[in-house]
Amino acid sequence: MPVAYTPGLRVTADATFRALRRLPMRGEVLVRVGDAVSAETVVARAERPGNLHTVRVAQMIQVEPQELPAHMAVGVGAVVQEADVLARTQGMWGLFKSEAKSPVSGTVEEINAASGHVRIREAPRRIETVAHIAGRVTEVIAGEGAVIEARAALVQGIFGVGGERRGRLKLATSSPTDRLSADTIGDCSGCVLVAGAGASGEAIRRAAAAGATGLVVGAVSDEALREYVGYDIGVAITGQENVPLALILTEGFGELPMAQRTWDLLASLEGQLAAINGATQIRAGVIRPEIIVTHKQTTGAGESEPEQSLVIGVRVRIIREPHFGALGRVVELPPELIEIETESHVRIAVVELDGGERVRAPRANLELIQG
Amino acid sequence: MPDASRIVATDCGSTTTKAILIERVKGSYRLRGRGEAPTTVEGPFDDVTVGVLNAVGELEEVTGEQFLRDGRVGTPRQGDAGADLYLSTSSAGGGLQMLVTGVVKTMTAESAQRAALGAGAIVIDVIEVDDGREDHERVAAIRSIRPDMILMAGGTEGGAVQQLLDITEVLVAADPRPRLTKGFRLPVIYAGNSAAIDGVRQVLGDHFDLIAVDNLRPTLEREHLGPAREEIHRLFLEHVMAQAPGYDKLLTWTSAPVMSTPRAVGEMVQLAAREEGADVLAVDIGGATTDIFSVFGDQFNRTVSANLGMSYSVSNVMAEAGVTNIRRWLPLPIADRELRNRLRNKMIRPTTIPQSREDLLLEQAVAREALRLALAHHGALASGLKGVQQARTMADVFTQTAGGAGLMDLMSLGLIIGSGGILSHAPRRAQAALMMIDAFQPEGITRLAVDSIFMMPQLGVLASVLPEAAMEVFRRDCLIPLGTVIAPVGKAKEGETVMAWQIGEQSGEVKAGQLLLLRLGAEEVEAVFEPRRGHDVGEGRGKRWQGQVSGGAVGVILDGRGRPLELPSDDDLRMAKLDEWVRAIGAMPGGER
Numbered sequence: 001m002p003v004a005y006t007p008g009l010r011v012t013a014d015a016t017f018r019a020l021r022r023l024p025m026r027g028e029v030l031v032r033v034g035d036a037v038s039a040e041t042v043v044a045r046a047e048r049p050g051n052l053h054t055v056r057v058a059q060m061i062q063v064e065p066q067e068l069p070a071h072m073a074v075g076v077g078a079v080v081q082e083a084d085v086l087a088r089t090q091g092m093w094g095l096f097k098s099e100a101k102s103p104v105s106g107t108v109e110e111i112n113a114a115s116g117h118v119r120i121r122e123a124p125r126r127i128e129t130v131a132h133i134a135g136r137v138t139e140v141i142a143g144e145g146a147v148i149e150a151r152a153a154l155v156q157g158i159f160g161v162g163g164e165r166r167g168r169l170k171l172a173t174s175s176p177t178d179r180l181s182a183d184t185i186g187d188c189s190g191c192v193l194v195a196g197a198g199a200s201g202e203a204i205r206r207a208a209a210a211g212a213t214g215l216v217v218g219a220v221s222d223e224a225l226r227e228y229v230g231y232d233i234g235v236a237i238t239g240q241e242n243v244p245l246a247l248i249l250t251e252g253f254g255e256l257p258m259a260q261r262t263w264d265l266l267a268s269l270e271g272q273l274a275a276i277n278g279a280t281q282i283r284a285g286v287i288r289p290e291i292i293v294t295h296k297q298t299t300g301a302g303e304s305e306p307e308q309s310l311v312i313g314v315r316v317r318i319i320r321e322p323h324f325g326a327l328g329r330v331v332e333l334p335p336e337l338i339e340i341e342t343e344s345h346v347r348i349a350v351v352e353l354d355g356g357e358r359v360r361a362p363r364a365n366l367e368l369i370q371g
Numbered sequence: 372m373p374d375a376s377r378i379v380a381t382d383c384g385s386t387t388t389k390a391i392l393i394e395r396v397k398g399s400y401r402l403r404g405r406g407e408a409p410t411t412v413e414g415p416f417d418d419v420t421v422g423v424l425n426a427v428g429e430l431e432e433v434t435g436e437q438f439l440r441d442g443r444v445g446t447p448r449q450g451d452a453g454a455d456l457y458l459s460t461s462s463a464g465g466g467l468q469m470l471v472t473g474v475v476k477t478m479t480a481e482s483a484q485r486a487a488l489g490a491g492a493i494v495i496d497v498i499e500v501d502d503g504r505e506d507h508e509r510v511a512a513i514r515s516i517r518p519d520m521i522l523m524a525g526g527t528e529g530g531a532v533q534q535l536l537d538i539t540e541v542l543v544a545a546d547p548r549p550r551l552t553k554g555f556r557l558p559v560i561y562a563g564n565s566a567a568i569d570g571v572r573q574v575l576g577d578h579f580d581l582i583a584v585d586n587l588r589p590t591l592e593r594e595h596l597g598p599a600r601e602e603i604h605r606l607f608l609e610h611v612m613a614q615a616p617g618y619d620k621l622l623t624w625t626s627a628p629v630m631s632t633p634r635a636v637g638e639m640v641q642l643a644a645r646e647e648g649a650d651v652l653a654v655d656i657g658g659a660t661t662d663i664f665s666v667f668g669d670q671f672n673r674t675v676s677a678n679l680g681m682s683y684s685v686s687n688v689m690a691e692a693g694v695t696n697i698r699r700w701l702p703l704p705i706a707d708r709e710l711r712n713r714l715r716n717k718m719i720r721p722t723t724i725p726q727s728r729e730d731l732l733l734e735q736a737v738a739r740e741a742l743r744l745a746l747a748h749h750g751a752l753a754s755g756l757k758g759v760q761q762a763r764t765m766a767d768v769f770t771q772t773a774g775g776a777g778l779m780d781l782m783s784l785g786l787i788i789g790s791g792g793i794l795s796h797a798p799r800r801a802q803a804a805l806m807m808i809d810a811f812q813p814e815g816i817t818r819l820a821v822d823s824i825f826m827m828p829q830l831g832v833l834a835s836v837l838p839e840a841a842m843e844v845f846r847r848d849c850l851i852p853l854g855t856v857i858a859p860v861g862k863a864k865e866g867e868t869v870m871a872w873q874i875g876e877q878s879g880e881v882k883a884g885q886l887l888l889l890r891l892g893a894e895e896v897e898a899v900f901e902p903r904r905g906h907d908v909g910e911g912r913g914k915r916w917q918g919q920v921s922g923g924a925v926g927v928i929l930d931g932r933g934r935p936l937e938l939p940s941d942d943d944l945r946m947a948k949l950d951e952w953v954r955a956i957g958a959m960p961g962g963e964r
Contacts (some may be wrong), residue, residue: 022514023507024506024507024508024510024511024514024544024545025506025507025510025544026544046507048505048506048507127507158719158720159715159719163515221708221711221712222708222711222712222714222715223708223711225715232689232690233686233690234493234678234686234687234689234690234691235466235468235493235495235678235683235684235686235687236683236686236718236719237468237493237495237516239515239516240496240512240515240516252715252716252719252720253711253712253715253716253719254712254716279515281517281550282683282718282719282721283385283412283464283465283466283468283550283659283683284385284412284419284463284464284465284550284614284615284616285412285517285550285615285616286412286413319716319720319723320716320720320723320724320725320726320730321713321725321726321727321729321730322726322727324716340726341726341727341728341960341961342725342726342727342728342730342731342798342960343798343799343960343961344724344725344731344796344798346724361726362723362724362726364409364722364723364724365723365724365726367720
């Protein structure tokens with residue numbers, strides 16, 4: 001029978017994960033194949049030459065350009081701080097002295113007697129790429145970066161905003177069905193908070209203000225999302241938002257309990273360092289947000305193959321009204337087309353919800369729940 | 372003509388993959404069955420051919436035949452198994468997201484952005500020399516967004532060169548990876564200072580597919596967006612849209628090259644216009660994109676609104692149209708918050724379908740807005756249309772609240788064809804008719820039809836191999852006539868008579884604000900329409916029209932709501948009116964037919 005359902009997202013305690021880490025400009029790779037790295041290990045570094053500033057010194061001290069070298073207080077190669085004197089004139093009888101001060105900190109690179117300009121280069125800036133996940137280097141890309149491989153627990157969210165962040169996982173609600181309330185957010189500096197069924201815009205802001213680096217939650221309303229990012233997201237291509245914490249939704253929009261399996265896995269990892277990324281692209285070649293917690297050692301369990309068939313007995317979640325978010329088990333799969341409330345004729349499944357009620361849902365509106 | 376009596380054809384949409392079986396029986400080609408399955412461009416599959424196998428598998432179940440062999444669609448046929456021909460179209464690549472580069476933020480970069488928006492793209496970042504970012508920050512940004520295409524502008528003619536080369540170096544350093552097919556070279560449309568093109572080409576090397584067009588800002592005072600806009604559109608249509616994970620594999624299965632869906636539908640629309648001898652407007656509304664086709668006189672135009680659609684792009688319809696504009700089409704109350712959450716959930720789970728009456732009405736409200744915006748886009752982008760206001764900007768186009776009126780001569784339009792899931796699979800044909808009438812607001816006398824089961828794409832690609840077979844199936848099995856809409860153009864107070872009518876033996880009057888349905892089959896009958904002073908049905912204000920009209924699956928719809936259609940501003944009145952109209956033509960789910 002053909003498969004006809006929405007594929008679920010990966011929620012696994014043990015998977016092999018590879019992270020490509022690249023510098024945004026050519027530089028030096030600091031690790032070698034086989035090296036063990038921590039999440040904070042710098043795998044590649046580049047130095048960007050400092051900005052060059054031209055200071056019209058002769059003009060500032062009112063001398064001819066060719067007279068400038070005689071008035072310079074510092075020479076080529078000198079390191080100067082912002083507001084240090086670059087050149088001065090003695091004036092006449094101690095009066096009419098003038099000075100030219102450096103507008104920036106840097107190194108004097110040139111004193112030009114033809115133009116009367118002095119060029120000061122700011123200190124080079126270091127650009128570094130860190131490993132993001134703890135693991136082992138499996139490939140080095142010369143001058144650019146490396147590939148890090150690790151065994152890790154992996155949770156894919158359904159939608160997120162904000163780019164890469166790291167922090168220790170901390171449960172912020174007591175169950176997957178609880179909402180995160182702004183007034184219960186305590187000290188969470190450097191943490192990735194895990195909350196249950198929802199979070200208000202105020203709770204998200206409060207978590208960010210308290211220093212949380214991320215928030216993983218079952219759902220938020222579209223209103224809270226707009227309030228948080230400051231605009232209406234049209235096409236689902238995210239990750240570049242200027243937001244303090246990365247927000248990852250595991251279930252969707254509105255108020256939806258986090259799936260028990262996702263909650264249980266994240267709860268079992270509480271206190272461990274998580275590497276997260278809210279970047280999402282919902283289009284062909286999809287990218288979903290991720291929460292990765294690497295293992296020091298493989299669990300030996302290996303990655304289980306995700307369940308891919310809609311068969312009687314599998315656990316499902318209904319992902320469309322009127323039973324949006326309800327969990328249950330498939331008990332019937334009638335082969336014939338059946339008329340639903342919209343008067344469409346579709347293939348349906350009969351699902352026994354966790355409360356015991358039996359409902360019909362189009363097969364296209366079911367999501368398989370692994371485990 | 373190849374000897375083919377059994378043809379399997381698929382259309383891989385961004386959301387759903389549709390398979391059809393066409394067979395030659397007693398010398399005639401006919402549609403024999405249809406199957407569909409969700410398109411599989413997401414994990415765990417990441418391979419469009421999985422959706423193809425599922426859709427063809429369903430076709431096997433429906434027809435009792437066997438087409439799959441060795442894990443693919445089997446060609447050529449061996450005995451009773453497999454097919455003589457396997458063809459496919461694709462729009463699985465979804466929407467168009469672009470990176471734009473320019474030199475000065477307020478000058479060339481803004482012009483470039485306008486060109487990209489005008490082509491229907493979403494601009495996901497704009498890189499300018501004066502954008503306040505450092506090169507490494509620009510590189511990091513480019514890498515994270517995975518653009519489908521890059522538009523480079525900058526420098527007036529005789530102006531900046533070095534800064535263009537600097538930006539080119541940033542692109543090369545970023546080395547953006549294509550989001551889909553490996554080995555696909557990212558297109559860069561160069562529309563900057565022509566003096567820099569050789570240098571840009573040299574710096575880009577062979578990592579990118581460079582296409583040069585006219586400078587879009589040749590002087591500070593002059594903007595010349597047409598060539599860049601047209602090239603963006605062409606490239607998207609020809610190269611980006613059909614791409615998807617597994618596309619290379621699909622190419623090895625098909626008996627002819629995979630055709631982009633809008634190209635295939637465009638072929639059929641042109642054939643339909645020739646058959647009907649009328650001006651035709653056709654729409655194919657999908658999950659990520661909405662394509663509009665028009666034939667006015669000899670002029671054929673095709674536009675793809677790359678980010679207007681019913682699933683992947685549904686949130687973008689909400690962002691572009693606004694929640695108020697979507698809600699105005701709902702005959703029942705729904706809180707904005709609830710509406711927004713539902714549409715967001717559709718975006719993140721694009722393959723779901725409405726199960727409740729309320730959800731169906733909401734999707735059909737979104738469709739009206741997507742169609743309205745796509746028609747406005749078509750009017751702005753298409754060339755040679757009668758009455759097109761060429762000077763309009765996209766901002767003007769998208770802020771207008773009326774339908775396409777004013778952008779083209781809707782009065783001369785003879786036929787509107789609707790295709791795409793929301794129209795072809797509307798539970799009632801009257802719902803498809805009303806969505807098209809509300810969104811396009813046809814004027815005068817216009818016939819309506821839908822693609823019966825959403826098969827125009829497959830017939831379009833079939834026409835490239837077996838044109839007669841495609842036309843036979845098109846005539847017999849594809850187009851379903853819905854009927855004719857008669858819409859007098861003019862304004863009147865609610866309840867005033869706007870037109871007297873006689874259709875066959877029946878006669879009456881249409882009042883302002885009224886929608887009437889006359890059940891009539893596809894046969895033609897004599898009709899006379901006498902618009903009141905100030906109203907026009909095609910012969911001029913107040914002038915009588917006499918001729919033949921036909922019905923169809925819905926009938927003849929007499930639309931006295933005026934053009935442009937204005938809805939009551941009071942919410943309760945508006946909902947009552949919508950309810951009245953929807954029920955008047957039997958389009959209310961659960962209501963009388």
